[in-house]
Amino acid sequence: MFSGSFTIWHWLIVLVVVIAVFGTKKLRNAGSDLGTAVRNFKKSMQDGEAEAEAKRQAEALAADAPAAPGATSGHAASTEARTAGSGTGEGSKPAN
Numbered sequence: 001m002f003s004g005s006f007t008i009w010h011w012l013i014v015l016v017v018v019i020a021v022f023g024t025k026k027l028r029n030a031g032s033d034l035g036t037a038v039r040n041f042k043k044s045m046q047d048g049e050a051e052a053e054a055k056r057q058a059e060a061l062a063a064d065a066p067a068a069p070g071a072t073s074g075h076a077a078s079t080e081a082r083t084a085g086s087g088t089g090e091g092s093k094p095a096n
Contacts, residue, residue: 019027
């Protein structure tokens with residue numbers, strides 16, 4: 001019954017029917033809207049990639065930057081706070 005493939009004549013008939021149903025103005029507007037949507041999508045993808053790259057670069061710079069003078073890390077500050085109140089003066093050894 002069906003040969004399995006459409007010839008050029010089948011596609012031309014489909015095109016004529018679509019144009020007759022929708023009209024050329026609606027098809028032109030739909031094509032224009034689709035083109036605008038694709039352009040906006042590409043632009044937003046490029047903007048997103050640029051933001052992600054900027055974020056990666058900022059994180060890399062923050063990781064490579066030396067600590068400010070006089071700043072202590074969170075671990076050292078917590079150790080100092082613990083030993084200051086213990087009265088032993090021996091760092092992290094517990095008092096027996």
